[in-house]
Amino acid sequence: MNGILQELEARRGAARAGGGAARVAAQHAKGKLTARERVELLLDEGSFEEFDMFVAHRCTDFGMGDSRPAGDGVVTGWGTVNGRMVYVFSQDFTVFGGSLSETHAQKICKIMDMAMQNGAPVVGINDSGGARIQEGVASLAGYAEVFQRNVLASGVVPQISLIMGPCAGGAVYSPAMTDFIFMVKDSSYMFVTGPDVVKTVTNEVVSAEDLGGASTHTRKSSVADGAFENDVEALAEARRLIDFLPSSNREKPPVRPFFDDITRIEPSLDTLIPANANTPYDMRELIAKIADEGDFFEIQSEFARNILTGFIRLEGSTVGVVANQPLVLAGVLDIDSSRKAARFVRFCDAFEIPILTLVDVPGFMPGTAQEHGGVIKHGAKLLFAYGEATVPKVTVITRKAYGGAYDVMSSKHLRGDFNYAWPTAEIAVMGSKGAVEILYRGEAGDAEKVAARTRDYEARFANPFVAAERGFIDEVIMPRSTRARVCRAFASLRGKRLSNPWKKHDNIPL
């Protein structure tokens, strides 16, 4: 009997050793942790239960039959993050370079199926050289099995991808379909075709980092939602994100004890809006002063910085925030910011996370680049996302809400529940200068008349009261009391029930 127990320990030991001490040391030398070390950091200490530790591949081609390491290059299982269940797979670069085989894929599919059945998020840690070439089409089939599950799990359980090494070729499409992608600076990259192929085909010379590193994907492509300094920080921040998310679409967002006053008054917000309408201010200050404990988990902070997206808590409970950022391009809506915010709004709606929208938007960005780039369809994505969202929606207009952008930004007309405005709000078709130029084209040369017309226009529209008279604004609130008002509004919406007409699915302008 003792011998049998010892054999289990021995087999476990061998599986846990991964690709062996030399490869582990090489992994560490690259500044990367091993697959198991990453799982340890992601989960509560001692909570990981591994599945399929002894799974080995069945390939015999190209001499593969001689090497059948236990686990087959991926560590899978489940554990807890602050006591809440999470499923995880972590590719082991020390075993066959983390390459994906048929059995490797089966292990991933198993935990994804369990996650959907039991209602818990899936965290995928990607560190893989790609398909296991020796397995040929069986490996490709494995990818597709994973892809199909990514699709089915989308909107059922949160899916988070951590890119902690190479992720290239077809492999990129699994993380691409998850809800959030985080990368590690300098040690991870993602691309469909690598620098060598790029050079052959297009003659472009580019490094892996420039082609698909963390900086590229967080700033230029928007493929990734965040980048962190190293594995340890990325995993700590993934835990922080998971604390904001419901375990599945069957559950409410989590609530945790909070130590902030829900009626906290912030007199300094009364002076947040500068005297000059063209002077920018930092919308992050408002978010921080509304949020519990000033805590804001920002998503895609480096991309389309003219709009802010991320999670805060109000009364301990998660709220998604979408806010125009006047500090960048005056907070204008454009292709990138519309796409960024639309995807975020749809995530929140899918997982019953209430949405707070903070509006200071001068309109949509003009120009050929925007029009030729399809701003019509991309802008429509955000409009569509807000219009279909049935979660509690609270909106605060701080300053400008001009033109179509006013409609888009969670307006009353898109089933906004609470639409507040600050006294500094200006809800109009456009700013006074542009409006006067169109309305009084004939007086363009007469500076005095233009000034008088501008004053008239401002008196009429540069305030929230015209909209309030029509009920498009439910209440004009003091800036200082924004947190208290918003908290109470969301509290009143805890029982909100709203559904869209039955349909197979909608046809958002992709």
Place this chain on the structure above:
Amino acid sequence: MMFKKILIANRGEIACRVITTARRMGIATVAIYSDADREALHVRMADESVHIGPAPANQSYIVIDKVMQAVRATGADAVHPGYGFLSENSRFAEALKAEGVAFIGPPVGAIEAMGDKITSKKLAQAAGVSTVPGYMGLIGDAEEAVTISRGIGYPVMIKASAGGGGKGMRIAWNDTEAREGFQSSKNEAASSFGDDRIFIEKFVTQPRHIEIQVLADSHGNTLYLHERECSIQRRNQKVVEEAPSPFLDPATRRAMGEQACALAAAVGYTSAGTVEFIVDGARNFYFLEMNTRLQVEHPVTELITGIDLVEQMIRVAAGEALAFTQADLRINGWAIESRLYAEDPYRGFLPSIGRLSRYRPPVQEAAPDRAVRNDTGVYEGGEISMYYDPMIAKLCTWAPTRDAAIEEMRIALDTFEVEGIGHNLPFLSAVMEHPVFVAGEMTTAFIAEEWPDGFDGVRLADPALRRVAAACAAMHRVAEIRRARISGRMDNHERVVGTDWVVTLQDTSWPVTVRADRGGADVRFDDGLCLRVESDWTPGASLARLMVGEAPLVLKVGKAVSGFRIRTRGADLKVQVRTPRQAALAALMPVKLPPDTSKFLLCPMPGLIVRLDVAEGDEVQEGQALCTVEAMKMENILRAERKGVVARISAQVGDNLAVDAVIMEFA
């Protein structure tokens, strides 16, 4: 007759400070304000306010006609000028006198007499005040220079009459040096200034700046309210002051006080004024100048004497006699003032402007054994503009002894929350920790000598560092327990937060064990040291007031991955608290060096590009001017750090740039 309404011809903290006293005396107040100060605190505090013009002071606060109009419009019967602006302008005092409005300050004659350096020195000499010995006449040759130097007594300073900036200046400690110094100064003066006139005066060694507060009424009473030590200065800008001076003995204090009064009496001085002295290492003191106004640092005098100087100025101006005598003016305890400047100490103290997104001074209080006072002109959500003096607050502490007052100041600085702009709080904390300051042995060269290469933050030493580590371990445990209490847990399988942690800060890691009970936590280090940590801190709070090992500790707590950003005692620390396993894995992570920005010229402060001196493709030499950025009225010339070629210029004249914005790139 006491005044009914006082107009304060000033702004910022001093306007607020005057309003506070006037209000307590039942006198109505009028504020004046420029375009930049519409929302300023002094306007909010005053009973009435009058707009007097555009933001630049030379178009508003110092335009006598505009201030006079405000006086007439509001019917004020007296004006307090504060300090700076029109406070020592005799024409302004005249203008008020002409309209029968009281000037809350000295008579015109006294302002004029003391306004000129040479006149005031002569008057001082005549009044028997000690002045720096020197010879102002023409000196013919080196031998005459030696004779004069002997007469004055070594060391002496040999200076070019036309000199400045150290040019043509020599210090001589004996005859030989005097002979040589005279000749080389003369040569240098001739070539630099085209004027080879030389004068010689006593060189004051280990100089300290100590000043006497005087107060005189129009009934012949002239009193001194003891001294203030103002030696801690950065480029002639006072930073920390205290009263009394740790250097003076009672006899010197009395001699200085009596001479100061003699000078005041000699010029018919009334109201509050300050006689500044330079004091050498042997407590010889010499008259520098007299400031005929309320001094910035007057609160320390108020704290040790219990006299409200602004109230006395008002009463004297209204013709009242002083209600106390010299014998009543004792020194009670010790007071320290720290000037809070909107200047970024990490960037060579460059001015910083912008919105005060957070401004929480320590609570003001006056207890029998301690007091905290903060004179301020700003508020949270207010704007620091580029137009005026960057001083935004004066934080004062008082305690029975100097050591206790310093400790109060350390805590008060740690408690002071300022965000949104760069400020010198960390530097002030560093001064409070400095052994030379703690020993009271500073001279006017203190800052230049102790921080010759500028200020780049404080590194905490043990035991201070371990106290922070213990506090963070206990706080992190509390934060982790809160995290583990999230909803949606698997019942009966919750996360158990452990007791063993590793705290990493300032390149040091300490394993600790945290054992918590109802009242706090015992944090034990692996060498056996155990610190008790008690606090009412809750996760997310930006300020933690703790007792660590029975002594108070205040931390500013910010967010950081796996820990906190902690600011305390001038240090700015990234603190990580991890389980031993997490710490072991974190130790495997590569150390990343910050990106190389030497190829870029970055904007060191928010400001306006007013001039570009180079074009793309230009070769520049080390030290060559590249462009000029204007911030807070100050033009700052940015120079090349090394030789190079300008590859790209990304900013244009007229651009308003943020901190660290790229101005140009080098090849």
